[in-house]
Amino acid sequence: MAPALNVLLVCVITTFAILTVVVKDLIYAMLFFALMSVSIGGFYFVLKAPYVAVFQLLIYAGAVVVLLLVTVMLTTKEVSGETS
């Protein structure tokens, strides 16, 4: 039971990590990074380290993602039908 779950989580984490690096759109990269951090938090939880898990969620999936959002917000995006 537990090894199968571990392997599954590792696969999920690896997929999200690769997607984070590969996708072109910044906002999607950030989204996949957040999902990867949440999965790592789940992995810690499965490994019976709940405090590491919750702080992983708070720092990486919470604070770091917000900082990345602030960075993305400073970039510009093409608005529909217009060339700014």
Added chain:
Amino acid sequence: MVFWGVVAGVELLIFPGLFFIFWLALFYQWADRKFHAKLQTRYGPLHIGAKGLYQPFADFVKLLGKEDIVPKAADRFLFTLAPIMLLVLPFTAMFLVPTVPIHSNVAFAAFEGDIVVMIFILTMIAALKFLAAWGSTNRFSTVGGVRLILQLIGYEIPLAVVLLSAGMITSSLSISTIAQRMDAEPLKAIFLVPGLSIAIICFLAELEKVPFDIPGAEQEIVAGWQTEFSGRRLAFLRLSSDIELVLASTLIAAVFLGGPYGPTLSYIPIEFSYFIWFFIKAFVVLLVISYMRTIFARFRIDQMIQFAWRYLMVTSILQVMLIQGVLAAGWV
């Protein structure tokens, strides 16, 4: 075994669970609108149900039936993901807060460390609103989303600090345990009064209520980050903001005021006493939030940022120093 499974199912779906939270959210919206209207000497919702009690539900059903438009330029995936996740996250967070615990005396999904997960969910809600804004590819939405993030980095840190300072004085990181210890030793709650006021201010910003409704300022940017949403998606967003209101009042009541725990009489069932205390405390917090949004006018963006970093931040750190001092002196 089967019996407790059924009890857990009922708890999850009906009583302190989804059904109850849904109706409580609509009731809170009604109470908020009615109180807001009374303070402005208006009537507020009036026609549907007794004193307009079913008006929020009628609005919800009406929006569900309206046409759901996705702009051609919008990012379809983000535009669909955001309303669904914005509905799921506050619902999830509600299971971490003790509302009316039935067969155990803690919240449905309580575990040690859930207040940290709560802070994470509150951050994620704001981040998802930004994704919704970015996904709609509209100028008003994008400006609203940018303002939202600017506001988020202002209020997020003081909020996390005061919530964790409540954890420090009760030496627990579980919301249910914090609430129980607050009830057992009310002296601890008295030292947290500055924290309580900071938390209410931060939740006004989180809920985009009036002094901090910069992300949705309708005189400037239509409806802010939710400008492009219509139909079902808008209904979900409205419901999500109502559940956030319930979450805010319940969380403040649980962390700073002892939540559903309180003095009880021996001849009434304990669940009933939980319900009464939960209802009174959370409702008082709701009325305070409603009152604050009536008496203030909107801050400018720079005023909000200055206020958050110059005063909220410093006060929250002082709150932590007060708690540490009290703990070191052995007063609690």
